[in-house]
Amino acid sequence: MTEKKTPLLDELEKGKWPSFVTEIKRAAVRSASAAELLPLLERSYRERIGHWKHGGIVGVRGYGGGVIGRYVDVPEDYPNLAEFHTVRLLQPSGWFYNTKTLRTVCDIWEKHGSGLTNMHGSTGDIILLGCKTNEIQPIFDEFSEAGFDLGGSGSCLRTTNCCVGPGRCEHACYDTLDACYNITNEFMDELHRPMWPYKSKIKFSGCANDCTSSIARSDCSVIGTWRDTLIIDPVAVKEYAANGYPIKSQVCDKCPTSCLTYNKETQELTIVGEECSRCMHCINMMPKAIHPGKEKGATILIGGKSTIVQSAFMSWVVVPFMKLESEDDYEPFKELMRGIWEWWDENGKTRERIGETIYRLGMGKFLRETGIPPVPQMVFRPRANPYVFWNQDELDKSGTMLDGSAL
C-alpha cells in the first residue's frame, strides 16, 4: 500500500511556482512521517478524497489548546501517520525574524516532528505540521525554553496578527507591531484556555488598506485611521505632475467622496477635509505627496468571520476613533474587549461567533448593555423597518416634544 512511487504528485513538481511536493520530499529524507505523507497524499490524489479524521484531544499541561489532533483513517497502511498532530506557535509581530530564531524553530522541529511547517497558518501562527502525541509536551517544553509559546485553538482568543505597520510602511497610523504584542500578552489566559462560546480573533492593520484583511478574518478588526485632515505636500504634487502622472483621472476622479480637486493650471491639489472618508485611495496613488493626518489612531470594528453558521460577516464599526499611541491608550481598548467578550460570553450560544450573537440579539441591545455609545458611523444607513424596541421603564409615558421636553 505504501507504494513509493508518486506519479500524480510528481506532476506538481513541474511548472514555475515553488512546489510543496518538493518540500515534502525534502522533509521525507529525514522524517519517516513526512516520507509516509507522500504515498498517503498520492492516494488522496488518486482517490480524490482525504484520509484524515479528528479524534482524541491532545494537548500540553496548563493549556487548553494550541495543538490540533489529527489521525490518519487507515493507520494500518500508514503507521507513521497514525498520529500526525499540528502544533501552533505564536509568531512574532509582523512575522519578522532573525535567522537565529528561525533556525531554532527548525532544530527543535527536526528533532521532534515531521520537519514540515506552514510559514504561516492563515490565522498567523507558525504551524508545525505533524508529530506524535508523546512528542507534544517535549516540543512545547523546548520551544518554551527557546522563548516561544503556543497559539490558540478551540473556543478561545485565537492567535492575533498584524500588518508590517511602522516597521516598514509609511501609512501606519498606529504601532501595529507593538499593539499586537502588548495586547496579545495581556490576553494570554483568554488565548490559552478556551472558555467562550466559540473562537474569537483580533487582527491589527495600520490603515484602511487593511493588509491583514482583518475586516473579513477577525471578530475584532483594529484598523488605523486619523481624525483630522490628510496632509498634501504641494511640492511633491508638482513633482508627480511633472512626471506626467494622471492626477485627475487616477486620483481625483476615483475618490469616492469627490472631495479632491486638481487644478491643472496651478498644479494644485486641494481637499475638502471634512468630506474625506479616509479610504486611503489618494494616499496609495501618491504616497510621496499625500499622507495621513496628524491625529492618528484606529477604528475598532466587530463581527468579522467566515461563512459558518449564519453566513460570512464582515466586521462593522463600533468605535470610530480610538487613540492607540502609547501603552496607556491600549488600556481603553483592553477594557472595551473585556466588556464585549463578557457580553458575548453571557449571551452567545455554543458555536456562535460574536457577530452572530449581536446580529441575533440586535445591535441596540449590544450597545446598551456594553455601554458603547451609538453613532451614525456604525451604520451604512439606518433601519428600513419601524420595529424599534422601547425601554418601557425609560419611556416618558407622557410623550416627548421634539425638543425633548415632556408633553
Next chain:
Amino acid sequence: MTEKKTPLLDELEKGKWPSFVTEIKRAAVRSASAAELLPLLERSYRERIGHWKHGGIVGVRGYGGGVIGRYVDVPEDYPNLAEFHTVRLLQPSGWFYNTKTLRTVCDIWEKHGSGLTNMHGSTGDIILLGCKTNEIQPIFDEFSEAGFDLGGSGSCLRTTNCCVGPGRCEHACYDTLDACYNITNEFMDELHRPMWPYKSKIKFSGCANDCTSSIARSDCSVIGTWRDTLIIDPVAVKEYAANGYPIKSQVCDKCPTSCLTYNKETQELTIVGEECSRCMHCINMMPKAIHPGKEKGATILIGGKSTIVQSAFMSWVVVPFMKLESEDDYEPFKELMRGIWEWWDENGKTRERIGETIYRLGMGKFLRETGIPPVPQMVFRPRANPYVFWNQDELDKSGTMLDGSAL
C-alpha cells in the same frame, strides 16, 4: 357627549391645503353619520386615540370581500356610527371618469351612505366610507346595475391599478389601461373570493418611472420596458442644445451606466445601446429627443409588499422581458400568474405574502417548481455564501467537467 363644537378640527380648516374637515362638514349637512363623525373625530383629536374596532364580518351575497366592517367602540355615544363600514369599488383603469359616471357614484352613495369617499384608496379603489350593515347589499345591487363591481379585501387578489399610460404619457411601453382592465376581468374569481394565504396585488406601470410605485406596493409589478436600443432624435437633440440645455451635466453625467456621450462640437448624442439599463433618466430629461426603443414590452417583478411581517420587500425581476402588445400576449402573463399563485397557495403559510414565501423557501426552489428559467437579470449579484442545494437525483455522481461531460 356628542358636543357639536369641534375647536380642534376647526384648526384644520385653516391653511392653504384643501381640508378634509371641511369635506366632512359638507357631508354632515345631509348625513347623520357624517355629522356624528365630526364629534367622534374631535374626541380622537382631544384624547389622541382612535375609536374604531373590528368586529363581525359584513359582505355581499356571492362575494367573499369588498367591504370592510367597522364599528365605533362607544356606540352609546355615537349611535349613527355603530356600524360604519367601507365599500370598495373597482375603479376604471387609470382613474379616468366621465362626469356622468362620477355623478352616479355620488347619487347612489348619497342615498345609502355617509356621502364621504376616498377618491381613491391607496390600493386604487373608489372607497365609499361609512354605511350601515343593512345598506350593503342594496348599495352593491345599485352599483352593480350601474356597471360597477366590488374591489378586493381579505386574502385574495386585491384591486389592481395602473398608471395613465398610453392614455396620456409618451413613455408608455405597453397599454397599461387595457392590460389592467383585461387582466383584472380575467381574475374576477381570485379577486372576489379570498382563498389564498394572504392578499396579493398587481400594479401596472408603463415604464421604469413606475408611477404606480408598483415595485413597493404590489406582489406583482408589471413595469414597461423595451428590448432594443432607445431612440435618439438628433434634430431634437440639437434643439435642446440650442436652448442651452445642459445635456452633458444633467443627462450624460447622471446616466447610471455611463453609456451616453455628448459631443459639444457636433451637438451629437450617442449611446452604447447594449450598456443602457433602460433606467428612463435620459428620456425623462429630454422627452422630445429620446424615446424608448421599438421592441416594447414589460418586466415582471414579484414580491413587493409593506413591512408586516418579515420586513418590507420590493419586487424583484422574474421575467426580464415579456411582450404585452395584444390580448394574445396577455395569455402568457396570466399563465405565469396562475402558476405563481398556485405555488404560493401550496407553499405559503397563513399571512405570508408571496415574497416572504419565496424568501423563506428560496428563489431556486421557486424557480424550479414554477418552471421559470433563471437568468442573471433576476439578481443584483449572485450569492455570497456557498450553500448550494444539489438535486441528488440529478447529480452526476461521477462529477462533471467544465465542458459538461462526465469525469
Next chain:
Amino acid sequence: MAVVKAKLDQGPPNYKEMLPPIITENYGKWAYHEIPSPGVLKHVSESGAALFSVRVASPRLVSIDFIRDICVLADDYCDGFLRFTTRNNVEFLVSDEAKLNPLMDALKAKGYCIGGTGPSISNIVHTQGWIHCHTAATDASGVVKAVMDDLYEYFDTMKLPAKLKMGLACCLNMCGAAHCSDIAIVGVHRTPPVINHDVIRKGTEIPSLVASCPTGAIRPDPKNKSVKVNDDKCMYCGNCYTMSPGMKLNDARNDGLAILVGGKTSNARSAPSFSRMVIPFLPNTSPRWPEVVAAVRNIIEVWIANAQKGERIGEWVERVGWERFFSLTGIPFSDMLIDDYIFSRETFRTGAAFKY
C-alpha cells in the same frame, strides 16, 4: 331596498368610456410633454394635438359635494372628463387650449390648489387614521393637512432639486406604502398590547394568535384560556391586534409618529430604495402636529440647501453619507435607528471609511 338583480363579477367600468375624445384619438401616440406652468402638463401627440392637464390638490377624503363640484368644472371646460392620479390629485383634461386659462381662473377663484408637477411636492399618499381604522396610532388626514399647509410653497412652484414624494401611514401596516418614500411619516405604537382576556376567550383562535407574533412574544396561557405577552420581546407591530381585538395596542400617552427618509420607487438613475428611519418618535400633538411639521420642514430645507440639481433625497444622502445627513440636519442619532431585525446586517458599516 333595491329590487334590481346584481350582476356578479362584471369587473370595473370600462375605461374606454371614460376617455375624452382627444385621448381616444391620440391613444398611445403622445410624442412628448412640457410643463408650461406649475400644475399644468402639456402633452403633444404625433398628430400635433395638445392635451392640457391641470393638476389640482385633493384632500382625498372628500364629500360627494366635492365630486359634484369638480364634475361641473369638468363639464364646463373638459367635455365632461377628468381623472385622478396615483397620488389622489384631480387632473382636469383640457383639449381645447382656449379653455385652459378660463379653467385656471375658475379654479383659483374657487380656491382650488394647482400644482404638484415637476420638481415639487405633490399630494401625500396617505391612509385612514382616526377617521376609519382601528389600528391607527395617529390620524392620517390631519397630519397631511398640517404638513402640506406648511409646505405649500413647494406644491405650487417647481423649485426643488427634484420631485419629493411623501407617504404617510397611520400604523406599521404601512398602507400608505411609506416604506419607499422620499419622506415617510409613520404612526407608531410604543407599548405592548393590553390583553383583554374576555375578548380573547370569546372569539380568538389562540394558536393563530400565537403564530402571528413575528418575535415570538406571545405564549399561550392555557390556565386562563388566553395568552401572555413577553413585554421585552414585543416590538409593538400590531400583528396580534390584527388577529384579535383582544390585543389592543392603541395608547393615547405613548402613540406617536416616526420619520423615515430617502426611499424612492422609480428606476431613474438609481435603483428603487427603502426609506430609512431618522426620527423614531415624535409626539401625537393633534390638531396640527407642530413637531412633525418642523421635522419634515427641516429635512427638506437641508436637502434643498445641499443637494445637486436632480437629486432625490435618498440619492443626496447616499452621496454624502448618512452620517453627514445627521450632522447637517442636526437630528440626533440613537441606537433606535440601528436595525435589529432580519436584514440588519446589511446596514452595518462593514468598512473603515466614513465621515465625522
Next chain:
Amino acid sequence: MAVVKAKLDQGPPNYKEMLPPIITENYGKWAYHEIPSPGVLKHVSESGAALFSVRVASPRLVSIDFIRDICVLADDYCDGFLRFTTRNNVEFLVSDEAKLNPLMDALKAKGYCIGGTGPSISNIVHTQGWIHCHTAATDASGVVKAVMDDLYEYFDTMKLPAKLKMGLACCLNMCGAAHCSDIAIVGVHRTPPVINHDVIRKGTEIPSLVASCPTGAIRPDPKNKSVKVNDDKCMYCGNCYTMSPGMKLNDARNDGLAILVGGKTSNARSAPSFSRMVIPFLPNTSPRWPEVVAAVRNIIEVWIANAQKGERIGEWVERVGWERFFSLTGIPFSDMLIDDYIFSRETFRTGAAFKY
C-alpha cells in the same frame, strides 16, 4: 524527553529582537515607497535611509530545509533578517542597496520566484486540504500550485488593472478567508453526510449534534440512539461533521470546487465586499485541476480586457453589472447562483433597470 521546565503564557517572541537595525532606526519614520521592479519594494525613510524588500514566493507548506536555505540568504544579504507577509511570501530585507542585485541574482540562480507586488497576482491564501484536514473537499496546495503555475506571468510582472488577491479554502469552513477575495476557490461537498451510527452512539452528544445543523436537517433518532438526516434540507455545510466524526461528508465522486469572484477587504475607493459565486461546481481533477485553472484564467483575462485602470475585479463587475459579467465571461448562469440563505433578499434585483 525534554527536562526543561516550560514557562506558561510567556507570549510570542518579542518582535523587537527580530527587526533589522535599519528598521529599528527608522521605525515609524517611513516617508514613502516605490516599486523599482516587480517584487522589489523600496521604502525611504524621513532620514533618507532606504530599505529594499525583495518578495519571494513560498509554497507555504515548506520543509525546515527551505527555512534554513532562506536563512542562509538572509545572512548573506540581509544582516540575518527576513520576514513573511500576510500572504505567506518571504520578504528579504536589504538595507545595503549594494547587496540588492547580488541577492536578486542569487535568488534567480536558485530558482526562487520574485514578484507579487503592485498590480500583480500575489500568493494565494490557502489552507490544509488533503495534507492535514479531515473536512477537506479538495486539496489546497495542489490547486494553488496548478493555478499559480498557469498565472505566473502575472506574478512577476505588474501589468494587471489592479491587485488580484486570491484565496482558496478546501471546505465551507473557509479558513482561507476566501469569502472576501478577488477570486476565491472553495472546496465543496454536494451530498448529505453518511451517518456512522456506531461512532455517533459512542462519542457524540446528540442534542449538540442536532443543534449544530443550520437548516434543521438533523433529527434525533431515539430508537437508534443516533440521528437521522433529512436529505432535502441538507446543504452539505459540514457543521455536523465538525461536531461528530460519525457524520462523514467527504465523497470522492461528488466533492469538487466552486469559484467565487469580486470580494475585497481594503477600503480603498470602495467598501470591502464579499466574493460572489459564479461557478457552483468544478470537478476535483487532481493532480492539476485543469477545469479550475481554465475557469480562473478566463475570468482574469476577461477582467484584464474590460476593466479600467485601477479597478479590482469586484469594482469592475459592479460597474458593468453582474449580468454583463456572465455574458462577457460566457459562464453559464443557473438557479444555484441565486442566494437562498438568510440575507438572500438583498441580492434580488429589486429594480427594473438591467442589461441583457
